[in-house]
Amino acid sequence: MTHLVNGFSKLSKEEKLNWIVTTYFKGDTSVKKSITSYWNTDKALQKLHDEFIENTITNFYLPLGVAPNFVINDKVYTLPMVIEESSVVAAASNAAKYWSARGGFKATVRSTEKIGNVHFIYKGDKKRLQQFIATVHSKFYSQTEHITRNMKKRGGGILAVELIDKTDELENYYQLHATFDTKDSMGANFINSCLEEFAAVLRTEAPLYELFTKEEKQLQVVMAILSNYVPNCLVRAEVSCKVEDLKSKEIPDPVYFVEKFIQAVKIAEIEPYRAVTHNKGIMNGVDAVVLATGNDFRAIEAGVHAFAAKDGKYTSLSHAEVEDGIFRFWMDLPLALGTVGGLTSLHPMVKFALELLEKPTANELMMIIAVAGLAQNFAALKSLTTTGIQQGHMKMHLMNILNQLKATDEERLRVQVHFETNTLTHSAVVDFVEKIRS
Template sequence: MTDPSDLARRVREGELRLHELDDHADPETAATARRLFVEGETDTDLDTVGEYAFDAATAEPNIENMIGGTQVPVGVVGPVEIDGGAVDGERYLPLATTEGALIASVNRGCSAIRAAGGATARVLKNGMTRAPVFTVEDVGEAATVAAWVRENTDALAAAAESTTSHGELTDVTPYVVGDSVFLRFTYDTKDAMGMNMATIATEEACGVVEAETPASLVALSGNLCTDKKPAAINAVEGRGRTVAADVFIPHDLVEERFKTTADAIAEANTRKNLVGSAKAGSLGFNAHAANTVAAAFLALGQDIAQVVEGSNAITTVEEREDGLYASLTIASLEVGTVGGGTGLATQAEALEVVGVTGGGDPAGSNADALAEVIATAALAGELSLLAALASRHLSSAHEELGR
């Protein structure tokens, strides 16, 4: 068996590089050797980092230069009743966070939703995007390329779909800016979040564009996708799952569970989430949807950086004659139940808690269900925070639970 201490020494003496350790030892030993090397170089103790439950070999597709694992406390919210397009009944949702009071707040909202008979949730649109940018001679050529793309989507679909047994090209939209042509490819990636799938498929389709038109590819991603950055195009067109959840809560339950009134919550939402967000030029008109999305992504093996798009949400609240109506619409929630970090041990267990492990039947139904559960939990978090603000209990809750 290879001695990790000896491997660490060889790195220290310049004989090996950190990334080359995988060629000289199994993943577990290589991670130990890197950890020993980093401990020596930085005079630190990484014993806790070295205590992880997943198999290092399983993590190979997800990490390079692995030295161990980081642990984030995981709580659970629910059950919450959901009448969804892919969910029917009660679900629990694990959330990983270091923010005290978050789990309690979301759970308070879930309790109110459950007492009101449950929420309704639907995935309204589904499409993972990749948008390469091409260069042309002038706007005349740009118009020619855009017209060719519109007339030959079938040829582009054939090329793109030749790279995957699951992905389906559903749309290609050209955008022209001077001598630049952007093509926003949209895919149904079923139960995968699908970013890698879309990238590989789009590269194949780009070869067809270059062969059949005067366009020359500059970059496979031209930032019109738009991935992991705030973007109005995602707010309008969506990316991943566009999902909405809503609930009606009678007046007596609002006062019992939230210690305030429907009118006060509605006013807080209008002045904070709508007027305040507009004045700030925000792309998200919500209280803290990203809190629930990020905690769910951490617990469930999603791409955490895509919480940027997940925060692109609008919360609406109105007082009706018999109670309070509230909704949350997330324009671009990028989730999957296969691929990425979903195969890691703790994340796979968390997905089992939600009931959405692996591919669904029909394909895509598990990812749809996950989107509906996250959206409902995020709605619960919105209601709870707005109620805390309306009743002026926010600071006391954080004093008690958010130390």
């Protein structure tokens, strides 16, 4: 209880930092120095970052790398990727180069529908509620005209509003299920603003509806909010080639490789313990580009994993087959993304990332990000079914281990040479460095 504080949000950034250092680090000035070392020397840029969230005390850096040689629908891209995990960018790059010689990736946006709901409680006759919704239905559009005007000019807007009966799952619970097209914006603020107007229509009109009983007029809106589950905002990414064309240095026997690869995918299709890790690998690629382009990776993660369990059991997002001698590897992903609004015009690195991708539309970004996930998945499965995942991962992780050990340049060189022919593990690196130093 001694760490409770009043009025913290009203303190300056410096005062907030001083309170933290005094309260939690016994006034250790080295802590304050470390935190302030991450402040940007460009004061205007730092002010911009400070205002993204509340109670900012510093910046938290993640590496921004690039993965070149992505051929997507016959166009070459270099993908920006923000991630801290070793080997992800390297794996994506390797998969991109591998498939660039085999026709590249194909991607198709299958639908772009986004969803929001007004959740409400109604104690009364369902038929009268249906009649009421039909009566006020036009108001859902007229009352949101001031919100939807500009979106409609861009070809988007409200697609539909319908009543959904959920009373078999929760007593007296109904919802307005609304669908939207938000074009190049992710559309969260647009959707939520529309939903709140829908809710206002219900609150205003229900007490005035003559066919309602006194109790029915007391319809209660619980909340109005968009959904991050967007199963109809869907993109497909895929690769295919003749089985024999898969041959490479790592794949000397493509027939045997394909057999193991497809079995690995089928295991992820039926075994949730494997599927979670399998899909996590896909999200390594997806999240890295989502972050780089200023989109909401938490929303994407939640929606994708719900999609993976849409049939009642958590399963693989990707699938593989051989038909008539053609190997095919593909997946469908629900991705609600934006290339305008939010951080896209504010964060300098987001602007850079979108320019690197040649200013894609939201649909183009959906395809790019889905391909990043499929590439990552292919690279992981290729390693798992050939050399094993640890060989490449540990080589990339070696730099992190050496940084933890504060290895000198000479020690780094000796370690790298040693582990070209020896098994690489964290403990083996520690032991070898200690041996050098002794």
